Amino acid sequence: MRFYPVAELVSILQTKFHAGNLPRFQKELMDADLLILDELGFVPFHKDGADLLFHLISECYERISVIVTSKLEFSQWNTVFGDNRLTAALIDRLVHHAHIVAFTGESYRHRHALSHR
Template identity: 45%
Template sequence: MSTTITTADVVEAGKGSSLTQAVLTDWAAKGTPKQREYLYGLLMDEHASRRHARQVRLLKAARLPAVKTFTGYDWSHITFPDDYSRDQLMNLEFLNTAGDLVFYGDVGTGKTHLGCALVAEACQQGIPARFFTTAGLVAQLRRAQEAERLDKELASLAKNRLLAIDEFGYLPIDTEGARLLFQVIAEAYEQRSLVITTNLEFARWGTVFGDDNMAAAVIDRIVHHGRLLHFRGESYRVKNALMK
C-alpha cells in the first residue's frame, strides 16, 4: 500500500464506521505516515466486511428461488423499447426513479431468470429487494391479514426498493387476493420499483383481478413510469429437454 495516505483518506475510509469524523481527523493527524497507512487499511477492510455482510443478509432476505446473474444470459429473446438499453437495465437505472418493468412473452424465454438477476444485483449493490411468485405473495398477504398484521406486512414490503412479482396471470386469484395484490402495487407507485413477469397482454389482466376497473388502475400506474420488454422464442427448457 502507498505510504502517502492523508488524513482526508483516513476520514473518507472511516465513513459508515462507529467512529466520529472528529476522532478520525484527530488521530489521523497525530499519526505517522505508517500509522495512517495502518489505520486506513483497517478501516477499508472493516468497510468491505460490512458491505459483504449486508450483501449476504439482503440476498437471504430476497428469498430468490435461485441466485442468478447476467453472466451468460441469452439476450436474443428480448426486444427492448427504443429509448431503453440493456446497459440501463443492468445498471438498475430504473430504481432511481421508482420505475417499473413488465417482462411479457413466451414461457421459458428467460423472464424469471432476468427478474432474479435484477434482484440479486440490487442486493449486491446494498439495495433491499424481494422476489415473489404472484401466488406466493398473495398467500403471504392473506396469512398476514388473517393474523391481523397486514399493516406490518405491507410496511415490511415497503422497505424494499425493488419487488419482483413473477408468474403474474399463471394462476387465478380470488377477489380478496386480487384486492391485496392491488394494494401492494398501488402503494409501490412512485415509491419503489416493480418487476412483473407475465405471459398475458395488458388486455387480459382483468381476468387475473376479476375486475376490469382494478386491472385498469394497476396498468395505469405501471405504464406511467414503466417499460415493457417483449420476450419471444422457444422455451429454453423445451429446447434442452431430455424428453424428446
C-alpha cells in the same frame, strides 16, 4: 430486493390480512428497493387476493421499483383480477414509469431442456 411468485405473495397477503399484521408486512416490502412479482396470471386467485395485490402495488407506485413477469398480455389481465376497472388502474400504475420488455418465440427453458436430451 424481494422476489415472490404472485400466487405465493397473494397467499401471504391474505394470511397477514386475516392475522391482523398486514401493515407490518407491507412496510417490510416497502423497505426493499425492488419488488419482483413472478408469473402473474399463472395461478388464479380470488377477488380478495386481487384487491390485496392491487393495494400493495398501489403502495409501491412511485415509491419502489416493481418488476412483473407474465405470459399474459395486458388485455388478458382482467381474467386474473376479475374486475375491469381494478385491472385498468393496476396497469396504469405499473406502466406509468415502466420499461416494458416483451419477448416472443419459444420458451428458453423449453429449448434448453430439449437441447440436453
